[in-house]
Amino acid sequence: MPSLPRRTWASALALSLAVLVTACGGEKDTRPVITYSGSAVGSQGETVRRQIERFAKLHPAIVVRVQPSPDDATQRHQLFVQWLNAHVGDPDVMELDVIWTSEFAAAGWIRSLEQYSPVRSDFFPAAIEANIWDGKLYAIPWYVGVGLLYWRTDLLDHAPRSMNELVQQAERAMRAPGGPPYGFVWQGARYEGLITTFVEYLGAFGAEIMNDSGKVVVDSPDAIRALTFMRDEITSSHIAPPEVLTWHEEETRFAFQNGNAVFMRNWPYAYSLLSDSSQSRVAGKFAVATMPAAEGGHPTTALGGAELAINSYSEHPEIAWELVQYLTAPEQQLERAAATGDYPTRKALYDDPRLAKALAVPIAQVRTAIESAVPRPVTPIYTELSGLLQIQLHRALTGQTSPADALHEAARQMNAVIRDSGLDEREVSQ
Amino acid sequence: MSARNESDVRLARLLVSPATIVIALVAIFPLGWTVWESLHRHDLRLPWLGQPFVGLGNYARIIHDARFWGALGHTAVFTVVSVSLELVLGLIFALAMNRAFRGRGIVRVAVLVPWAIPTVVAALLWRFLFDSQAGIANALLLDVGIIDEPIVWFVHAATAWVPIILADVWKTTPFVALLLLAGLQNIDSALYEAAAVDGASAWRQLTRITIPLLKPAILLVLIFRTLDAFRVFDLIYVLTGGGPGTSTEPIALYAFNALLQNLQFGYGAAISVVIFLITFGLALVYIKGLGAGSATGVER
Numbered sequence: 001m002p003s004l005p006r007r008t009w010a011s012a013l014a015l016s017l018a019v020l021v022t023a024c025g026g027e028k029d030t031r032p033v034i035t036y037s038g039s040a041v042g043s044q045g046e047t048v049r050r051q052i053e054r055f056a057k058l059h060p061a062i063v064v065r066v067q068p069s070p071d072d073a074t075q076r077h078q079l080f081v082q083w084l085n086a087h088v089g090d091p092d093v094m095e096l097d098v099i100w101t102s103e104f105a106a107a108g109w110i111r112s113l114e115q116y117s118p119v120r121s122d123f124f125p126a127a128i129e130a131n132i133w134d135g136k137l138y139a140i141p142w143y144v145g146v147g148l149l150y151w152r153t154d155l156l157d158h159a160p161r162s163m164n165e166l167v168q169q170a171e172r173a174m175r176a177p178g179g180p181p182y183g184f185v186w187q188g189a190r191y192e193g194l195i196t197t198f199v200e201y202l203g204a205f206g207a208e209i210m211n212d213s214g215k216v217v218v219d220s221p222d223a224i225r226a227l228t229f230m231r232d233e234i235t236s237s238h239i240a241p242p243e244v245l246t247w248h249e250e251e252t253r254f255a256f257q258n259g260n261a262v263f264m265r266n267w268p269y270a271y272s273l274l275s276d277s278s279q280s281r282v283a284g285k286f287a288v289a290t291m292p293a294a295e296g297g298h299p300t301t302a303l304g305g306a307e308l309a310i311n312s313y314s315e316h317p318e319i320a321w322e323l324v325q326y327l328t329a330p331e332q333q334l335e336r337a338a339a340t341g342d343y344p345t346r347k348a349l350y351d352d353p354r355l356a357k358a359l360a361v362p363i364a365q366v367r368t369a370i371e372s373a374v375p376r377p378v379t380p381i382y383t384e385l386s387g388l389l390q391i392q393l394h395r396a397l398t399g400q401t402s403p404a405d406a407l408h409e410a411a412r413q414m415n416a417v418i419r420d421s422g423l424d425e426r427e428v429s430q
Numbered sequence: 431m432s433a434r435n436e437s438d439v440r441l442a443r444l445l446v447s448p449a450t451i452v453i454a455l456v457a458i459f460p461l462g463w464t465v466w467e468s469l470h471r472h473d474l475r476l477p478w479l480g481q482p483f484v485g486l487g488n489y490a491r492i493i494h495d496a497r498f499w500g501a502l503g504h505t506a507v508f509t510v511v512s513v514s515l516e517l518v519l520g521l522i523f524a525l526a527m528n529r530a531f532r533g534r535g536i537v538r539v540a541v542l543v544p545w546a547i548p549t550v551v552a553a554l555l556w557r558f559l560f561d562s563q564a565g566i567a568n569a570l571l572l573d574v575g576i577i578d579e580p581i582v583w584f585v586h587a588a589t590a591w592v593p594i595i596l597a598d599v600w601k602t603t604p605f606v607a608l609l610l611l612a613g614l615q616n617i618d619s620a621l622y623e624a625a626a627v628d629g630a631s632a633w634r635q636l637t638r639i640t641i642p643l644l645k646p647a648i649l650l651v652l653i654f655r656t657l658d659a660f661r662v663f664d665l666i667y668v669l670t671g672g673g674p675g676t677s678t679e680p681i682a683l684y685a686f687n688a689l690l691q692n693l694q695f696g697y698g699a700a701i702s703v704v705i706f707l708i709t710f711g712l713a714l715v716y717i718k719g720l721g722a723g724s725a726t727g728v729e730r
Binding site: 074078081082085103106107108189190191241242243245246380381383384387391392394395398399400421422 | 474475476477478479562563582584585586587671672673674675676677687690691692693
């Protein structure tokens with residue numbers, strides 16, 4: 001019996017000693033600390049941690065911390081905005097979604113990188129364009145995501161060369177005995193994914209959301225044609241099931257993976273999952289292409305991906321820049337491509353045989369897709385404009401209003417928000 | 431008033447002061463701050479605008495905001511429909527549970543299960559039930575022959591309301607039933623015996639004895655449920671996200687969008703204040719009604 005209190009005492013003593021030692025250790029460490037914050041889950045998180053540990057070993061005079069942030073883009077955006085409003089100095093380096101750079105730059109929350117003279121021409125032009133505000137570069141493209149058209153090689157003999165051909169191919173394959181129930185599945189729920197799908201149709205019909213001078217042109221006749229075409233896929237040719245209006249990336253992948261669709265619009269991540277014959281019924285029976293164009297347009301893919309930027313309130317911007325350079329260097333991009341399937345942003349890597357080996361998707365198709373990528377409007381109030389447009393698109397696609405009325409209303413609301421935001425015409429157009 | 435009385439009052443004030451301070455800190459201060467915020471243009475994403483004082487500008491904007499009025503309409507319809515259904519079904523359940531039968535205790539506990547499930551979990555469950563391909567709702571309707579092909583519930587403005595209302599009724603009817611059951615048990619059984627002796631039918635007993643004497647409990651249910659239903663958020667957030675378009679968006683979800691999605695703190699605060707005023711007004715009306723209701727109850 002007396003042994004119990006003695007043991008308790010001993011452990012209490014050990015604990016207090018441990019606390020004391022750690023406290024002393026903490027006091028002695030006066031090395032500068034820099035913090036990275038971004039997606040920290042799955043293979044992406046593992047790769048980033050590994051790379052950051054290596055960076056820390058190369059720079060023993062610095063402590064590098066990883067500050068996890070929500071994986072959900074909307075939540076991370078909200079958190080970053082709250083931190084930056086409070087002028088918090090960490091995280092020093094932030095992973096931004098491609099649509100946030102101009103917003104953060106205009107607010108003065110991230111540093112212009114011009115003083116470090118980054119070489120813009122090393123990267124794909126669309127990825128650079130998305131990171132420029134007021135003529136200055138504010139973030140380095142880390143990896144790119146592009147919309148791809150997945151098609152079934154067992155049902156079709158070639159990828160569609162036009163939008164009309166896509167519809168015809170889908171109809172024919174659906175009608176064939178044992179044909180799949182769906183022709184084309186894409187992301188049509190009311191969320192950012194709907195805008196990326198819409199951007200691809202817009203490009204295919206030669207339209208855009210905002211033109212080069214920052215004017216809202218989303219209700220142009222070509223844009224109305226594009227939205228009408230999307231709606232007709234659901235209501236007249238029936239190649240797209242009405243369910244797509246509630247679907248995100250994963251629901252479309254499940255449909256395609258189970259062999260239920262001829263075509264799917266999705267990001268590159270789906271490729272390796274679809275190739276896995278243990279869970280996919282279409283392994284070895286599909287290929288990717290760029291979305292085709294209609295008359296008067298050009299094949300277009302929506303640009304996604306992530307950027308690295310430096311907090312304006314960072315106490316160690318020089319070290320932060322070192323970290324950004326390290327993470328976006330060719331070696332690290334190759335490592336990331338092999339581990340996660342994310343596409344590098346450096347053009348030169350696409351001539352490197354190591355990248356061809358690292359990626360599951362044939363590299364020539366990746367390159368074509370990235371070269372036809374267009375960024376979504378580069379404006380600080382993008383998320384709000386996108387929210388308004390999402391509602392109107394969804395209203396038109398669910399038959400609550402006509403495509404023309406929906407887009408006129410969207411344009412009216414977007415213009416009102418722009419007028420109200422205090423951005424003058426020059427600034428919106430950067 | 432004697433000195434003794436005055437010192438009593440002083441002591442009483444001293445004793446309630448901690449509670450008063452806590453209420454002031456957690457309820458009144460945030461409310462005041464929200465009102466103050468609602469008088470400013472404060473947009474986190476447009477820091478170059480600063481936080482100018484705009485007076486009632488945000489409220490003027492609300493008046494011309496079609497999406498706000500739409501959301502208010504959706505909330506009102508949702509509240510009226512779901513609370514009415516819950517009241518009727520809850521009363522039926524309460525009457526059934528008030529009868530003496532074997533296993534009554536177990537039934538009373540079992541009925542509470544839906545109410546104990548977290549709303550978000552319940553919403554996901556109902557989303558699954560109403561899935562157009564794999565959902566049981568379509569399977570049932572197809573089997574019975576009411577429909578020829580599956581309904582895509584969440585794509586049409588009208589059908590998207592069905593799972594929302596059903597989920598809310600399923601989840602909160604037990605709560606209503608239990609409150610009404612408590613009320614039923616307060617009714618003196620001698621009244622029914624006397625009515626039976628006088629030859630009153632069961633229906634007459636229900637309309638002349640049960641419902642009038644249940645009025646205080648019914649008003650209590652209405653207060654709780656109307657105020658809850660008016661602030662509906664999580665159920666719809668998970669089930670439809672307010673879609674298709676914004677046709678199932680309730681007012682609380684719109685406020686959430688303005689505040690946390692678009693980070694418009696000033697405008698979002700103004701919407702929140704309006705929601706507060708409406709619920710506060712409803713509560714006042716009900717409390718008045720409840721006071722009258724219990725007074726008549728006592729009289730009888």
